[in-house]
Amino acid sequence: MDTLDVELGDRSYPIYIGDGLFTQKELLLDLLAGHQVLVVTNTTVSPLYLDKILAQLDGLNPRALELEDGEQYKTLDTVTRIFDALLEQRFSRNSTLIALGGGVIGDITGFAAACYQRGVNFIQIPTTLLAQVDSSVGGKTGVNHPLGKNMIGAFYQPKGVIIDISALTTLPDRELKAGIAEVIKYGLIDDSEFFEWIELNLDNILKRERKVLTHAIRRSCEIKAEIVAADEKEAGIRAILNFGHTFGHAIEAGCGYGVYLHGEAVSIGMCLAAELSCRLDYISLKQLHRIIALLERTGLPTTLPEQLSTNEYLKLMAVDKKNIDGEIRVIVLEQMGKAGLPVSIDTVLLKKTIQDYGVIRSNES
Amino acid sequence: MDTLDVELGDRSYPIYIGDGLFTQKELLLDLLAGHQVLVVTNTTVSPLYLDKILAQLDGLNPRALELEDGEQYKTLDTVTRIFDALLEQRFSRNSTLIALGGGVIGDITGFAAACYQRGVNFIQIPTTLLAQVDSSVGGKTGVNHPLGKNMIGAFYQPKGVIIDISALTTLPDRELKAGIAEVIKYGLIDDSEFFEWIELNLDNILKRERKVLTHAIRRSCEIKAEIVAADEKEAGIRAILNFGHTFGHAIEAGCGYGVYLHGEAVSIGMCLAAELSCRLDYISLKQLHRIIALLERTGLPTTLPEQLSTNEYLKLMAVDKKNIDGEIRVIVLEQMGKAGLPVSIDTVLLKKTIQDYGVIRSNES
DSSP states (O other): OOOEEEGGGOOOOEEEEEGGGOOHHHHHTTTOOOSSSEEETTTTTTTIIIHHHHTTTTSSSEEEEEOOSSGOSSHHHHHHHHHHHHHHHTTTOOOOOEEEEEEHHHHHHHHHHHTTTTOOOOEEEEOSSOOOOOOOISSSEEEEEETTTEEEEEEEOOOOOEEEEEGGGSSOHHHHHHHHHHHHHHHHOHHHHHHHHHHHHHHHHHTTOOOHHHHHHHHHHHHHHHOOOOOOEEGGGGGGTTTTTTHHHHHHHHOOTTOOOHHHHHHHHHHHHHHHHHHOOOOHHHHHHHHHHHHHHHOOOOSSSSSOOOHHHHHHHEEEEEETTTTTTTTTTEEEEEEEOEEOOOOHHHHHOOOOOOOTHHOOO | EEEEEOOOGOOOEEEEEESGGGGGGGHHHHHHOOEEEEEEEEEEIIIIIIIIHHHTTTTSSSSEEEEEOGGGGGSSSHHHHHHHHHHTTOOOOOEEEEESSHHHHHHHHHHHHBTTTTOEEEEEOSSSSSSSIIIIIIIIEEEEEEEEEEEEEEOOOOSSEEEEEGGGGSHHHHHHHHHHHHHHHHHHOOOOOHHHHHHHHHHHHHHHHHHHHHHHHHHHHHHHHHHHHHHHOOSSSSGEEEEHHHHHHHHHHHHHTTTSSSSHHHHHHHHHHHHHHHHHHSOOHHHHHHHHHHHHTTTTOOOOOSOOHHHHHHHTTTTEEEEETTTTTEEEETTTTTTTEEEEEOOOHHHOOOOOOOHHHHHHO
């Protein structure tokens, strides 16, 4: 088992990464507060792993709540269902919420934990690759609003993150690939060697080779933990984790939450952000093609959904959290393996990038 | 103008107390972040003070949102209306929410500010005595749940609090009295001399004599600021601010939010908590009568609503935030002017106190 620490003073916490951690009782028990425990999961994950987790909590009379599966359920209404369950069962301020599932379950449960009685203990047990490498670490919690992704939420750190690699054996291929999008992101924004390592090892990642998967997860979590420790509330550098997300969130909100998986929308978003980086002369056309090629080899979408017009994209991007006083700001790559802070992008250039995306690429490649 | 500081490191903020502060433009402008401002108020306060506040924000194109007036609207649904307004108008992360109104408006707006894009700037402009002496200071924000008061919320500090004494000239008598309940609370829990001062000056407070009102507000804010600075997130001493609130919240939730004003429910709750303190031999029967007499002279309710049974009270008190693992915990007075930390109360004693309340008092007085 590997242990990484997210260094945040008195809110520091461990990330445990290993094979078979769901059955290591002490790991979980050490992270509890009080005796009241609610496990929040969804209808897909529940039949696979809920009993395993409840077995570790034997003797505590743990409760479980099963939500519908999908980004379209990441709403305030679903959070309200958690509050109802907690209050009906008279959960006190020193109880624990456990998020057992993917990014949606983690974000919703974390937000409920942040708000219930103004904050109770919570633990992340991510079961998808995307949640393991990204959303379970760093304390960003929240829900979507019809007008914008993750617009309602809180910075609220878990007490610990338990990543059991064996959970990935049951993960559908599409979900695995969506998670790889975020792994590739870490290479692009912070570590060009890691990007090269992914290029070399992609086939084994796709085959779910344990050793390779473990390295991909550990290195992703290391990069994320370091950035979060440096800038917990995104006053600066943390924004680079949003590479590809400005376009990605617009795609998710515009096409309807749940149509694209988050990682899929981020894949397309990274293509656009890389194209923009190329137009701004930060990366070469060759590097742009290399990025798109890796995403394509993974089996991720790299073309813009046609149902949205350029103006619709701009309108959706106008509510992004990185914007200031109405200006659209995007993360671009300053070079391979290094993203810069958000920069205001001229609307004409943004429009042109969206309109011509794919055209230039196919003409010049 | 008086300025008090709530000392919370990098989250410290000023409380300005004075006559005519609504027209002091710099005070408000200095507390803004960015150029986008939404003033949240209610239908009662709006015709009285909204224009005055908007006039200070001239040139910024400030927006306003008017909510219904009353505790029964302090819900997640109302918070959602604020999110809708912010997103429809594309408010960015560096915008400012201004809470213009009483405790309900302050609590709702503060919670919306805590959650919108994971936290934006907000300013408290309390217009009721209760909000001025209590709810606008200290960063407790949130909404009610049908099963419990303030069960959903966040600790989220404002950037500043602007208390204009002149706003109290339009405050209905009933609201004024409800605010005095919290003023009396500060005397009881932390300052017996202040309690005596209230006894001596109550008539002038009720007559809204400016000098006396100003002292009552300043001393209340001083006590609150000191306790909050010592224990922002209520790990210990801050809980004494909840004196009378365990019973009070049960009355509010049990009778239906909005039937009793918060200060009225706290008045009854303080009588019960004082009775309990007397039964536990912390204060004398004479002191108990003195407390009840002051609340009665103020014109506040001091008898338990008959519509709730003893068991209903116990059931409602069982969801209080101070409880641990299902045990009901109450703040009692260790002596006049000094409250202790929450103590577990034996259910039999609690039942007896509720059942016999009033009986013993009228027999023995």
